[in-house]
């Protein structure tokens with residue numbers, strides 16, 4: 001029994017992700033005013049031993065030492081995180097891959113990995129005394145924020161595209177949030193959220209503009225490392241929208257390296273988007289969006305983010321990890337959902353299925369080798385998209 005478990009945060013400050021200017025974490029912050037880019041939380045992890053510092057808690061809060069909440073009584077938790085990793089042995093065989101794994105985030109509270117980010121964002125908002133908040137969402141983030149705000153007693157407003165599935169709207173209402181519906185994609189919802197924030201004083205929880213949702217998503221990386229016994233997979237395939245998961249997983253790995261907790265090469269990070277809306281794939285391949293760029297909705301709601309805020313951070317992850325970005329079609333995602341359901345008995349969200357189809361393509365191209373240990377991230381539940 002280890003009775004020396006640490007229960008606190010080693011956060012020191014926030015930095016501008018471009019110029020490294022320091023910002024104070026003890027007051028409300030949004031993005032960096034110097035460079036108009038996301039802020040990133042920094043911790044003093046020197047001389048810490050990962051195995052001794054993990055809290056005796058079976059949720060993402062087991063990594064509290066590397067999370068920004070100073071007083072544990074401010075934690076707003078519905079037991080998010082600590083999700084399973086399964087070996088997809090039948091699919092591995094079918095693809096002649098050595099080892100294909102699935103991190104299943106669909107079992108999180110509110111049915112998606114948005115729970116990690118919003119548990120963190122709402123906890124920090126509570127700690128900083130915020131009483132109202134507003135969020136633009138493709139669907140899952142709105143439900144998650146509504147649930148955590150209900151638990152925290154914070155007033156929530158959710159701005160969502162009208163075309164979003166009814167389940168995603170209805171859960172917001174049930175959690176007591178104000179729901180506003182817009183014609184268009186999440187960028188228009190973001191504009192509306194900014195107006196609401198300006199006119200009502202509500203705090204804007206937009207992806208990567210608020211600094212702490214990233215810290216929640218980061219726990220995915222800590223879990224992956226711990227679940228693989230501190231030996232990371234070769235390749236991680238991630239369906240990206242605003243990019244918090246991709247950036248967060250990578251941030252976790254770098255923090256773990258700084259503590260000496262993981263060794264060897266870090267995984268190559270693969271970013272997957274729908275061909276209907278793939279700004280990051282354009283930016284990765286061509287350095288710019290096409291002249292006739294016309295993003296459209298996708299069945300993978302979480303991926304339809306036409307103008308993400310953290311583009312530079314996502315590209316940096318792909319570059320540092322020797323990763324790659326690619327698209328899949330709507331039809332491929334649909335086929336992916338069915339194929340995995342039939343052979344492995346699990347229903348993935350379209351976003352999760354996209355990671356499988358992307359892996360298949362990369363294998364055919366020879367980019368994924370049959371000796372690679374590959375991890376897919378199923379970011380949400382199929383059942384919410386009805």
Ligand SMILES: *Cc1c(COP(=O)(O)O)cnc(C)c1O
Nearest residue numbers: 140241242243244245302379380
């Ligand atoms: C939001 C979301 C994504 C994209 O996540 P980001 O962190 O914004 O890149 C992927 N899948 C699902 C199910 C989502 O809800």
